[in-house]
Amino acid sequence: MPIGPYQQPLAFVAEGGEVDNYRVAEPRPRPEPAGLKLRDIEKRFGDNRVLRGIDLDVPAGQFIAIVGKSGCGKSTLLRLLVGLDTQSEGEITFHDRGGQPIVPNARIVFQEPRLLPWFDVADNVVVGLGEGAPKSEARRLAEEALAEVQLAEKARAWPSQLSGGQRQRVALARALVSRPGLLALDEPLGALDALTRISMQTLLTRVWRELGFSAVLVTHDVAEAVHLADRVIVLDEGRIKLDLEIPHPHPRKRGDPQLAELEGRFLSAILGD
Amino acid sequence: MTTVDILEARHPVRGVKRRQVSLPSISRQHYMPYLLPLAIVLLWQLASSAGWISDRIMPSPLKVVAAFSEVAASGQLAHDVAVSGARALSGLLIGGSIGFLLGIANGVSKLSEQLTDTTLQMLRTIPHLAMIPLVILWFGIGEEAKLFLTSLGVLFPVYLNTYHGVRNVDRDLIEMGRIYGMSGWSLFRKVIFPGALPSIFVGLRYALGIMWLTLIVSESIAASSGIGHMANTAREFMMTDVVVLSLVIYAVLGKLADVIARALERWALSWNAAYQG
Numbered sequence: 001m002p003i004g005p006y007q008q009p010l011a012f013v014a015e016g017g018e019v020d021n022y023r024v025a026e027p028r029p030r031p032e033p034a035g036l037k038l039r040d041i042e043k044r045f046g047d048n049r050v051l052r053g054i055d056l057d058v059p060a061g062q063f064i065a066i067v068g069k070s071g072c073g074k075s076t077l078l079r080l081l082v083g084l085d086t087q088s089e090g091e092i093t094f095h096d097r098g099g100q101p102i103v104p105n106a107r108i109v110f111q112e113p114r115l116l117p118w119f120d121v122a123d124n125v126v127v128g129l130g131e132g133a134p135k136s137e138a139r140r141l142a143e144e145a146l147a148e149v150q151l152a153e154k155a156r157a158w159p160s161q162l163s164g165g166q167r168q169r170v171a172l173a174r175a176l177v178s179r180p181g182l183l184a185l186d187e188p189l190g191a192l193d194a195l196t197r198i199s200m201q202t203l204l205t206r207v208w209r210e211l212g213f214s215a216v217l218v219t220h221d222v223a224e225a226v227h228l229a230d231r232v233i234v235l236d237e238g239r240i241k242l243d244l245e246i247p248h249p250h251p252r253k254r255g256d257p258q259l260a261e262l263e264g265r266f267l268s269a270i271l272g273d
Numbered sequence: 274m275t276t277v278d279i280l281e282a283r284h285p286v287r288g289v290k291r292r293q294v295s296l297p298s299i300s301r302q303h304y305m306p307y308l309l310p311l312a313i314v315l316l317w318q319l320a321s322s323a324g325w326i327s328d329r330i331m332p333s334p335l336k337v338v339a340a341f342s343e344v345a346a347s348g349q350l351a352h353d354v355a356v357s358g359a360r361a362l363s364g365l366l367i368g369g370s371i372g373f374l375l376g377i378a379n380g381v382s383k384l385s386e387q388l389t390d391t392t393l394q395m396l397r398t399i400p401h402l403a404m405i406p407l408v409i410l411w412f413g414i415g416e417e418a419k420l421f422l423t424s425l426g427v428l429f430p431v432y433l434n435t436y437h438g439v440r441n442v443d444r445d446l447i448e449m450g451r452i453y454g455m456s457g458w459s460l461f462r463k464v465i466f467p468g469a470l471p472s473i474f475v476g477l478r479y480a481l482g483i484m485w486l487t488l489i490v491s492e493s494i495a496a497s498s499g500i501g502h503m504a505n506t507a508r509e510f511m512m513t514d515v516v517v518l519s520l521v522i523y524a525v526l527g528k529l530a531d532v533i534a535r536a537l538e539r540w541a542l543s544w545n546a547a548y549q550g
Contacts, residue, residue, distance in 0.1 A: 084448075114446055131459055160544065
């Protein structure tokens with residue numbers, strides 16, 4: 001395993017800068033959102049240059065979406081950000097709102113929920129607290145996180161008893177329970193049906209606005225990117241082809257003509273016409 | 274939330290429907306499996322009473338029951354069952370533990386797998402009962418011989434299924450576990466072992482069958498107590514009823530072991546949709 005933000009022991013930084021492991025005082029601290037700075041990132045697999053010359057600055061707390069064709073390197077970029085992989089060249093640094101360097105608490109949600117079928121829903125969320133969390137406290141935090149994704153009543157259910165959308169909400173709760181400063185989303189809604197997807201988008205917007213973490217969403221769905229993100233980046237053959245802010249306030253209306261126009265611009269950038 | 278609500282609203286309706294249909298079928302589930310054995314016993318009794326089958330060849334069920342109460346009254350039966358049961362269990366425990374540990378080690382560690390898997394696969398192909406002459410030369414007809422054979426027989430199915438189970442744990446779940454800081458023992462306890470458990474149970478149930486088989490054979494060949502010994506002694510005195518009784522006892526014990534294993538399986542795998550309800 002590469003060493004990355006993931007491997008950092010989970011700690012809550014209480015006021016006054018003291019690190020408080022799991023003995024979390026009420027109310028729970030809001031996460032310190034992590035800003036990103038990528039400089040000249042290159043990633044090679046053998047002779048294949050998947051990413052090249054990526055320069056990117058993401059202010060702390062921003063929600064960005066990365067779109068592009070399959071194989072454009074967007075998932076690879078995401079794996080670099082959360083330390084699941086290491087870049088071949090270049091530098092990734094993280095900073096807080098004040099620009100001071102930090103080690104972020106980064107979490108990732110995949111397309112598949114990856115729940116442990118032999119743990120009940122709440123214990124799956126407890127996994128998100130990392131190792132060594134005291135049991136009763138962990139369970140309480142898990143139930144809180146489940147309430148945030150509107151699944152409090154399913155705490156004792158088995159994952160196999162949930163629908164696909166509910167499972168993905170559990171995965172989201174598991175990622176959020178440790179109050180990450182950076183949440184990476186790798187096509188998290190890709191396997192859901194259209195209606196469930198819309199309700200999940202609403203949920204994502206809501207938790208992001210409540211908790212204030214930085215979010216990086218990788219998706220092939222341009223409409224989704226435009227609906228959720230402050231800023232959309234088009235990747236093409238490992239390079240940034242288009243990088244546009246979406247100034248519209250949240251929550252956004254579906255079918256907004258200005259958003260639809262933006263969506264068109266991104267689509268033509270991706271398709272290259 | 275529209276879709277979720279629709280799904281949830283439909284659930285109770287489905288539940289009620291299922292309950293209405295399944296109420297009579299639950300009791301049917303319970304008696305159906307025993308209809309055939311019961312019919313066979315009845316037919317058997319009928320054939321014996323009518324004189325179609327000689328008592329020397331096959332005693333009637335009633336005679337077997339009589340033999341049962343006779344042997345049971347003398348205390349011999351309880352003793353023999355206890356002795357056989359203890360042999361079976363200790364063989365299962367020893368062989369099963371070795372197979373389980375090797376399966377885990379080889380599933381988790383590449384080095385261990387390279388060192389031992391080929392050897393185990395070679396040993397596996399020898400029918401373990403073919404070792405009886407050698408085992409008698411080594412251990413005589415003492416307890417060690419039976420323990421050795423039973424352990425050996427049980428080891429391979431447990432090994433193979435444990436190894437296979439560990440190897441087939443979802444890689445995505447393991448990656449997820451590592452992402453959330455699991456490693457070593459906690460990764461094993463929370464992800465690998467529970468993931469391998471369904472396969473381990475298959476191995477256990479298979480091993481139970483081999484356990485009885487080995488025990489029966491080794492007790493018939495060389496033993497001074499146990500059910501196999503009881504049957505063998507009865508053969509010398511032409512007591513067909515006791516011979517048949519011992520077969521029935523083996524069948525009952527085998528079924529009992531399987532029922533216990535299945536109950537254990539249901540309990541341990543209650544998370545798995547295949548074992549729910």
